[in-house]
Amino acid sequence: MQHDTIHIGLAGYGTVGSGLARILQNNREWIRKRLGKELHLKKILVQDPNKARRHVPPPDTALTMDMEDLVADPDIDIVVELIGGLDTAYSLITRSLSSGKSVVTANKALLAERGPELFNLAAKNGLGLFYEASVAGGIPIVQTLKESLAGNRIKSLTGILNGTANFILSEMTSRCIPFSQALAKAQELGYAEADPALDVEGLDAAHKLTVLIRLAHGQDYPLSKLPVQGISGTDPYDIIRARDFGYRIKLIAQVKEKSGALQAGVFPALVPDDHMLAKVDGPFNAILLEGNAVGPIMLYGQGAGDLPTGSAVLADIMSLVTRRTDYNNTGFLDAELYPAKILQPELTVSKHYFRFSVQDRPGVLSIISGIMGERNISIAQVVQKQEPDGNTVPVVFLTHAAQLQDVRAALQEIDQLSFIKAPTVHYSIL
């Protein structure tokens, strides 16, 4: 992009879109100093041009309801896709790439579902398809994996990738309130959508993890094969018990490489208090990486919001402008990704937290620990605190490292015992 003004077509003028527009206005002089060029928001694709907006678009920006106005405009160099969802966004991105325009997107769902196809199309046309804003808001994790750590084998990546879920868990922890109440507060503050399922059930974090696995490993891990567990079932009782033991419960997205295969998943887990991720509270995100050269690295920042995510979109736009041709969309020479070699989650080894709801009678602990012993699950700590709930008591076990398949088999057997009064609560420990 050699000309002096870069024209941008923006699709979507919600939180992030209007954040981007504000940054472009506020930091205009600064951007010119960095780039030597003007970034001009030429057109914005919206559903209703007459809608009242808190942040009015700049006067020299046209609003349109027709995607064709962006795609077919020969002046537009870069299309920024911030409408989200799968179908319209897919259509916009493919048509933009086919019309010679590079694309910046924040759409993790679409990238997770159809990323490889889109990267192939971008490569075929020699164009950029950048997506820093799709994972962890303003945190430069895409750039870091694609470039700064490109020479490293990434042994593990552990992230808090969903600010909504993290805010809810932080509220539950600091104020000892149930999930529903923390969710209501998150919705009130605008951290959670009216339909919070994508965030609290872990799917949003799974989309982001899929994108990061590609960047770290050059492999395509199908979303459908990723074990995903959310936080809607998390009981404040376990948050309190975990805290007593020196842990916080966090929604974790993780991938580990073990002898060339990948072990990945999204799950709530107990994080030790002295772990760097334990300090990541409220709507913040963080990613802790372990590279075979760089060692441990952590990146921390706001995972969402108008200006932080707008900042990531702007970084991609500026990067597209300075690079001109060498786009390096995937961080790998071939746009074609290899199918991931998947290590079955059942083989994961970690410490575990169990809460059994047992009838308070002699011998039950011995039976439970007997079954665990048969499955090679060795017990590190046990706490039984009588609660005023009839004759059922919660008994919490912390184990030493044990394989998930052994844990599942033991729990299945234990949960069928007559003195077990509710399904056992189970968390992995980081």
Added chain:
Amino acid sequence: MQHDTIHIGLAGYGTVGSGLARILQNNREWIRKRLGKELHLKKILVQDPNKARRHVPPPDTALTMDMEDLVADPDIDIVVELIGGLDTAYSLITRSLSSGKSVVTANKALLAERGPELFNLAAKNGLGLFYEASVAGGIPIVQTLKESLAGNRIKSLTGILNGTANFILSEMTSRCIPFSQALAKAQELGYAEADPALDVEGLDAAHKLTVLIRLAHGQDYPLSKLPVQGISGTDPYDIIRARDFGYRIKLIAQVKEKSGALQAGVFPALVPDDHMLAKVDGPFNAILLEGNAVGPIMLYGQGAGDLPTGSAVLADIMSLVTRRTDYNNTGFLDAELYPAKILQPELTVSKHYFRFSVQDRPGVLSIISGIMGERNISIAQVVQKQEPDGNTVPVVFLTHAAQLQDVRAALQEIDQLSFIKAPTVHYSIL
């Protein structure tokens, strides 16, 4: 760099140089997958080719004692400068750039002293001069400031940039030992040089801060004008008192922008326990940034060492190879940096920690607080704990926000009082 093998000339085969060689060997296949090219370590400039080395250079790498062998070799595409120091390194870098070779360097001292001149030379020759490894080891802070946050105005940058000093302070804190003993342990573990002055007196952190100020603000802040204070005078007594108040003492490098002017310095400071930087222990580094779009961002990792720093050197090499021409060395359009508009450190406003050594007699607290009151220094907390040291007692004051020039004037007046038995100890609070 269009050819299939990129030839590298490495100057210096110490910790980082041999780390780089090991990464190039171990991750060779992986790098090829990312880059589509082979990185070949063609020659290494050493002082003594016959010296016994723990990590033997690869068999197809030639050792030389003559700089000309690197500079004049037409095959060599990139020169990596890891010899440190000012004169030879300067000569190597300028001669390499004048011979059409891009340069990767970890030399923060040289960049701090003569960076602008070197960046001008690189720009004149259309070559890359990359320096990710010069600040904070493997942490991608240079890349992040140059690219990911390029569209942000950086309102503040606060870093723990010297792993040696941080290790010493961590040891003093966790084991309540004096500076000399912690330094001896750091030297034993290889974290500190035989002459530790550069690290413990803050100059190394000042070099790095100078480099970061350029990247964040596009301004040249002369090293000679940067207030620099080290940690060799830090007394474990103050570490313990600070901990009682809920603070850790850390060596901080900081720059803040206030109405277009820069306020910068390196100094030991009290960091609140719940601050993200308080958790950065041992030889780790971290940089906390506040951008006007992205908000707060923190990057954390190992600040030194063979493989982490080697990883940063490799990132620069790979980046030079993929970019071919658009090097963006400084992150600003003009290689020419503006002289920094400097806000006098005396105008800095922060909270403060004082330890007065007073003769234990009635009325002294009232005189001290009277002088502070006259200078608009308002007191937040006072702790006096009698110690078995004759009739002198340490009295610790924590203040509300006050201007440094008022603090200095008050301390100068107070230290002349007859009942003050030793110079007052003073720290800023983050």
